[in-house]
Amino acid sequence: MIRIDDPRLRRCFFFSLLILLIAVASALAESTETNQRRVTKLAEGVYSIEHESLNDGSSSGNTTVIIGDREVFVVDSCYRPLSAQKDIAQIRQWTNKPVGYLLNTHFHNDHNNGNKTYMDAFPSLAIIAQEETKKDMDLIQPGNVKRQPGELAALIATFKQGKDQSGRTLSEDEKKQVQELLPGLEQAEAESKTLVYQSPTLTFTDELNIDIGNREVQVKHLGRGNTPGDAIVYLPKEKIIVAGDLLVKPIPYTYDGYPAEWAQTLHKMGELDATTIVPGHGPVLYEKTYLYLVADLMQSAVEQVHARISQIGFPGGHTLDEVKGSVDLTPFRQRFASNDKDLQTRFDDMADHLVKITFSEAAQR
Numbered sequence: 043m044i045r046i047d048d049p050r051l052r053r054c055f056f057f058s059l060l061i062l063l064i065a066v067a068s069a070l071a072e073s074t075e076t077n078q079r080r081v082t083k084l085a086e087g088v089y090s091i092e093h094e095s096l097n098d099g100s101s102s103g104n105t106t107v108i109i110g111d112r113e114v115f116v117v118d119s120c121y122r123p124l125s126a127q128k129d130i131a132q133i134r135q136w137t138n139k140p141v142g143y144l145l146n147t148h149f150h151n152d153h154n155n156g157n158k159t160y161m162d163a164f165p166s167l168a169i170i171a172q173e174e175t176k177k178d179m180d181l182i183q184p185g186n187v188k189r190q191p192g193e194l195a196a197l198i199a200t201f202k203q204g205k206d207q208s209g210r211t212l213s214e215d216e217k218k219q220v221q222e223l224l225p226g227l228e229q230a231e232a233e234s235k236t237l238v239y240q241s242p243t244l245t246f247t248d249e250l251n252i253d254i255g256n257r258e259v260q261v262k263h264l265g266r267g268n269t270p271g272d273a274i275v276y277l278p279k280e281k282i283i284v285a286g287d288l289l290v291k292p293i294p295y296t297y298d299g300y301p302a303e304w305a306q307t308l309h310k311m312g313e314l315d316a317t318t319i320v321p322g323h324g325p326v327l328y329e330k331t332y333l334y335l336v337a338d339l340m341q342s343a344v345e346q347v348h349a350r351i352s353q354i355g356f357p358g359g360h361t362l363d364e365v366k367g368s369v370d371l372t373p374f375r376q377r378f379a380s381n382d383k384d385l386q387t388r389f390d391d392m393a394d395h396l397v398k399i400t401f402s403e404a405a406q407r
């Protein structure tokens with residue numbers, strides 16, 4: 043059964059539409075995640091927004107809104123400008139103060155495609171990113187923006203011919219589901235033609251502290267993890283962390299990243315005095331158990347891959363296939379997925395990618 047609203051598909055949007063096409067053709071299990079926009083008040087004047095997936099199947103990373111006496115600080119600007127517009131309308135209901143700062147937590151475009159929408163709405167805005175994130179965005183995003191309309195048009199044309207991306211003819215059931223997706227995909231295609239890349243305008247290396255008016259916002263790069271330039275926000279008075287995709291619940295994103303450093307980065311995050319953590323995707327967390335679970339998972343992958351390398355020698359002379367059979371992450375499956383079949387499948391998929399990026403990180407040392 044085709045489910046374009048499956049989180050695995052949504053996540054794939056920012057990497058390549060090609061992956062999406064392949065995934066669309068796969069039989070996917072029912073998602074257990076809810077598909078509702080959810081606003082959570084974290085403290086007076088601090089809100090997090092979990093976004094619903096749109097009718098093209100795409101979804102955005104969480105957005106956090108921090109309102110000061112003078113101006114507003116926003117963390118992440120969504121995948122679709124449509125979602126960013128909705129968030130801006132919501133912010134304007136909360137306050138008449140302008141958004142002065144927008145942070146992009148990392149380069150994946152489900153967190154920054156909406157930059158231009160914010161810049162148009164608040165022309166004196168500063169868009170902050172860690173310096174590596176700006177480099178990656180400037181390298182990757184202009185091409186993404188350019189390719190996207192053509193890729194979406196090709197996907198729509200393929201579906202209209204009753205086929206999937208591999209040329210396989212869709213079953214009658216699949217055709218019905220595709221029919222439901224087409225209006226959303228066509229809307230996304232139209233919007234993608236208007237997408238304009240907006241680069242960050244203010245970079246930092248390790249730390250940037252900003253007072254937005256009776257409220258201190260600390261922006262930190264604690265080390266590499268999900269990407270080379272992950273940034274988090276810490277509100278010391280309110281004891282809130284906004285983690286970006288260093289933490290994603292219920293199943294971490296491991297298509298990219300540096301697991302050995304990731305575990306260390308999470309431990310540094312855990313040292314911050316916080317009672318509330320906003321992950322990059324998924325519900326707000328009110329304790330650190332999940333943070334340490336993800337750190338333990340990363341650490342276990344690293345230790346097992348390293349143990350195997352110590353048996354076979356220099357990783358550059360070996361392939362992933364010679365390593366992956368020696369790594370078993372299934373002891374963690376129950377803790378992430380409990381007895382949910384869909385989550386278990388997603389865990390296994392995530393674990394495969396985790397071993398791959400752990401090996402690649404070790405090979406590059």
Ligand SMILES: [Zn+2]
Binds near residue numbers: 153
């Ligand atoms: Zn994300």
